[in-house]
Amino acid sequence: MPTSRRIDVVLLAVAVVWGSSYLTAKTATDALPVPTVLFVRYAVAALACAAVPRRRGGPAAGPTGGLTRDEKAYGCLLGLTQAAVLVLETYGVAHTSAGNAGLIISLTLVLTPVLDRVALPGRFFLAAGVCTAGVGLLVSGNGLRAPGTGDLLMLAAAVVRAGHVVLVGRVTAGRALRPLQLTAVQCAVGAVLFLLPAAPGLPALARTGAATWAQLLYLALFCGLFAFLAQTWAVQHTSATRAGLLLGTEPVWALLVGTGLGGERLTALSVLGAALVVTGTYWGQSVERAHRRLAPVAADEGVPRSAGTGVSRAR
Template identity: 65%
Template sequence: MVDTRRTDLVLLAVALVWGSSYLTAKAATDAAPVLVVLFMRYLISALVCVPLVLSTARRGEGRRRWTSEEVRIGSVLGVTQAAILVLEMYGVAHTSAANAGLLISLTLVITPVLDHLGGRRRHAPLPVRFFLAAGLCVVAVGLLTSSNGLHTPGAGDALILAAAVVRAGHVVLVGRLTAGRSLRPLQLTSVQTVVGTVLCLAPAAGGLSTLTRASAGVWGQLVYLALFCSVFAFLAQTWAVQRTSPSRASLLLGTEPVWALAVGIGIGGERLTAFTAVGALLMLAGTYWGQAVERAHRTTAQERAAQEGEDTAPSPAASTAAAAAPTAG
C-alpha cells in the first residue's frame, strides 16, 4: 500500500510539473525569444543528463555509455521532440497557459487513431464511442478558443493543436522504435537533449544576448523547465510506470490539463469565460472518455487474441502513451 501511494504521488507530481510548465514557459517567453528559451532548456538538461550517463558508466555497469541503437533512436526521437516543443513554446506564447494545457490533452485521443492507421498488423476498428468522445473534444476546442462567441482558433491555439498531432505521432514512433529493444531511458533522454541543443543553437544564437539582461526570475524559470519539467519528470515517470499498471499511470498522468487549468487561473490570473469553462469541462470529459474506451477496446482485443493463441502483446504506442510524454510542457 505504501509503495502504491508513493508511486501515485510521483505520477501526480509529474502531472503537476507538466501542468505548471505552460505558465512557466509563457512567462519565460515574455522575457526572452522562444528559441532562446528552448535552447537553454535543452542545454541545461543536457548538462545534467550527459554527466549522469558518464558517472554511471564509470561505476561499471558492464555496458557502453551509449549503444549505437540508443544514439540512432535517440537522435530520431530528438528531432520529433524538438518539433513538438517548438510548436508548444510558440503556441503558449500566443494563447493562455490554461488553453495550452487543455488543448494538448487531445494527444490522448489522437494517438490511438494514428496507432491504428499506421499499424503494421491489422487492428480491430475503434468503437463508435471513441469517435463520439473525439467529437466531444472537437466541440470543446471551439469553446476553448472562443471568448464571447465562437470564432476561428487564434495562431497560438492552432500551434498547440498542431503540437498535439505531432506529439501523438511522437508517441506512436516511440512505441515502434523501442518495442523489443533493450534501451535505457537515461541514455535515450541524454541523446535527445543533445540533439535538441544542437538543433536550437543556430536559430537561437542571435537572441542569446537577451539573457545578459535576464532577471533571476527568468533564469529560475529556465532551470525549472529544464530540471523539473524535462529531466525530473521523465526519469520520475519512467521509475513510476514500472511499478504500476499502464492504465493507472495513464489516468494519473492524464490529470496534467487539470493542473494546467488550475495553475493558469490560480497563479497566472488567467480568466475563464462561460464559454471556455464549458469547453474545459467538455475537453476533460472527452479525453478521459476516449482514453477509457480505447483502453477497454485494447484489453478486449488482447483477451480475444489470447483465446485464439495469437500474440497478446499490446500495441507499443498504446502501452507507452502515458509514458511517452516527456515532451510535454
C-alpha cells in the same frame, strides 16, 4: 515489474509538470527569445543527464560513455520529433493564453490512437469527441471565433506530439533502450538544433534576473529531464494510447495554473469546455483500460489482437 498504478502515477506527474510548463514558458518568452529559451532548456537538461549517473556509479556509468548504437540512432530520431513538439508549443503559448495552450494540446488524446492504429470501441471516439467539443468551447472565449495563430500552432503541436508518443512506443518495443541514455541523446540533439537560432539572444542571459533563471531551470529539469525520462520509462511499460490518455489530463493542470497563478480569466464557456475535457479524458481512459484487459482474452480465443494495444517492455 512496475504496477499499473505506479505507471499511471508517473504519467500523471508528467501531465502536472507539463500543465504548469505553459505559464512558465509564456513568462520566460516575455523576457527572452523563444530559441534562447529552448536552447537553455535542452542544454541544462543534457548536462543534468550526464551528471546524474556520475553520482550513482562514476563516469563509466554516464550516458555519454556507454551508448549503444540503437540508443544513439533512436535517441536522435526521438530528439527531432520532441524538438518539433517543443518549438510548436513554445511559439504557440507565446501567442495565446497558457490555459488555452494546455487545453488545445489535449487533442493529442484523439490523435494518438488514430496514429497508433488501435481498433478501439466506438465509445472511445465518443469520449474523444467530448474532449474535442470541450477544446472548441475553450478556444471560443466569450463566443465562437476562428482560432488565433497561437491556437493553430498548438493544434499542430498536438498532431506532432501524438506522433511522438506513438514513435516512442514503437522504437522502444522489444529493444534494450535505457530511458536515461535515450533521454540524454534527445536533450543533446535539442541543444544542438537550437544553438544557432539561439545565438543572437545568448548575451541577454547575462542580464537575466533570478526569476527568469528559475523558470528556465524548471523547464529544463522538471518539464525537460524528468518529464522526458518518466514518459520514456512509462511508455515502455504500457500502451502509447494509455499514455496519451493519462497525459491528456495535462490541460486541466494548465488551466488551474493559468487561472490560479497567471491571473487568466475563465468565461462560462471556458468552464463548460474544461468540464467536457475532464469528462472525456476519464471516460476514454476507462474505455481503453477495459479494451486492453479484454485483448489477451480475445487472443486466447483465436481472435486477432488489435495492433498497438500494448508496448513490449525493453529488456
